[in-house]
Amino acid sequence: MKVLSRLYAVFGHHMGKLAWRQSRMCRSERGDSIKKYFVVTSYGRTATYWLAFSLNKHPDIVCSHGRLPITSYGERQARDAIVYEHENESSLAEKSIDDLFDELEEVELAKVYGNVLGYDAYSLLSKLTTYKPKRVITIINLTRHPITRIESLGNEWCYEFTFSPTTHQRVQEMRHQNKVVFDVMQSNFPHTDFSVTENSIFLSALLNVIRSDVRELRIDDVLHVPMERMTKDVEYFCWMLGILTQKAINIESSYLYDVISSGRKNQHSKAEKSSIEQYELWDEWKRVIFKVMLDAHKAEGLYERFGYDLSFVR
Numbered sequence: 001m002k003v004l005s006r007l008y009a010v011f012g013h014h015m016g017k018l019a020w021r022q023s024r025m026c027r028s029e030r031g032d033s034i035k036k037y038f039v040v041t042s043y044g045r046t047a048t049y050w051l052a053f054s055l056n057k058h059p060d061i062v063c064s065h066g067r068l069p070i071t072s073y074g075e076r077q078a079r080d081a082i083v084y085e086h087e088n089e090s091s092l093a094e095k096s097i098d099d100l101f102d103e104l105e106e107v108e109l110a111k112v113y114g115n116v117l118g119y120d121a122y123s124l125l126s127k128l129t130t131y132k133p134k135r136v137i138t139i140i141n142l143t144r145h146p147i148t149r150i151e152s153l154g155n156e157w158c159y160e161f162t163f164s165p166t167t168h169q170r171v172q173e174m175r176h177q178n179k180v181v182f183d184v185m186q187s188n189f190p191h192t193d194f195s196v197t198e199n200s201i202f203l204s205a206l207l208n209v210i211r212s213d214v215r216e217l218r219i220d221d222v223l224h225v226p227m228e229r230m231t232k233d234v235e236y237f238c239w240m241l242g243i244l245t246q247k248a249i250n251i252e253s254s255y256l257y258d259v260i261s262s263g264r265k266n267q268h269s270k271a272e273k274s275s276i277e278q279y280e281l282w283d284e285w286k287r288v289i290f291k292v293m294l295d296a297h298k299a300e301g302l303y304e305r306f307g308y309d310l311s312f313v314r
Contacts, residue, residue: 037101038114038138038244041121043212045152046142046227052116054259055241060111060249062104067118097133112245121216138244141216144227145308146209146299147275147290154205158198171197174204181207181289189285202286210293217302224306234260276312287314 042048052065104113119127121141144152160167175182185203186194194200217224223243229236237259238251279287291313294300300310 035105035110035135036112036138036246036248037135038112038140039097039119039124040114040116040140040142040244041119041124041216041222042117042142043120043209043216044117045149045156046144047231048117048142050231051142054262055114055116055244057258057262058112058249058255061114061245062107062110062112063114063116064100064104064118065116096131097127097137098135101135111248114244120212121219121222125219125221138246139222140240140244141219141222141224142227142230143213143217143224143306143308145275146213146303146310147278148272150202150206150209150290151273151278153209154202157201157205161197161201171201171204174208175200178204178207185285185289188288192283192285203289206286206289206293210290210297210299214297214299214302217306226307275309279312 040048040051049065052063055061055063100115100118101113104115121139124139157167157171161171182194182200182203186192192199194203225240230240231237234256238256241249241251273281279290282290294310294313300313303310
């Protein structure tokens with residue numbers, strides 16, 4: 001507990017400034033309320049389920065994951081359902097931020113309400129430019145090394161491809177939208193069949209990750225948090241939690257022990273390789289298109305700005 005006290009003492013002022021910075025676009029003329037609200041944005045494969053599960057473990061936090069309407073939980077306990085039933089394909093696109101938090105507040109009385117993965121940063125900030133919510137909202141965006149995120153996303157899509165019509169349609173649409181890229185790759189690597197599902201999915205995942213990262217990481221109005229540090233560094237997790245909740249909760253050692261001992265909760269996660277290890281396992285065509293996309297979007301410096309080493313990419 002002394003460690004946590006020192007953390008709050010050291011980072012307290014910084015956390016307050018950052019929370020104000022992330023929420024300044026969301027302030028209303030009514031001023032702050034006692035309750036606190038946050039949204040953690042991501043394009044996925046950034047430990048969002050683990051984070052939502054961990055946050056929802058705290059007795060003073062009610063946190064939903066993904067785009068599942070709160071009203072569709074049925075007979076399941078609402079507090080558990082808002083995390084576990086996150087793979088519903090419903091969209092928050094037509095739902096205002098206030099509607100989302102109105103529903104969360106119906107789940108259970110809490111000091112802090114939040115959502116993880118319901119939005120990406122670009123879409124959320126675009127929404128907030130046209131609609132001014134009545135609540136003060138703290139926004140954090142999760143990041144991840146592009147190589148491990150590409151691999152993780154590709155594995156997820158391969159897993160879902162056989163049984164999820166949505167994933168199947170998404171991959172087919174991306175192949176159609178990126179026909180020129182697929183044709184060029186097929187021409188340059190004639191011995192690789194890019195119509196094969198695994199190759200098609202990998203290429204689609206790579207294009208998705210780099211393009212979304214380039215758009216998200218250039219946004220300066222949100223705090224970008226590296227997934228790798230959030231899941232491995234307890235002090236950093238506490239620091240981030242202080243920002244999300246604006247220090248409205250107590251962080252007990254028993255809570256931290258529960259979070260740490262629970263481990264990563266995503267059922268599809270495997271023992272992760274480092275970015276260098278994963279890169280060395282890639283076929284030549286995967287390395288080539290990755291380098292081409294980095295150069296085309298001038299993304300290498302952008303990733304390095306957030307501490308992601310790409311010096312080994314050739």
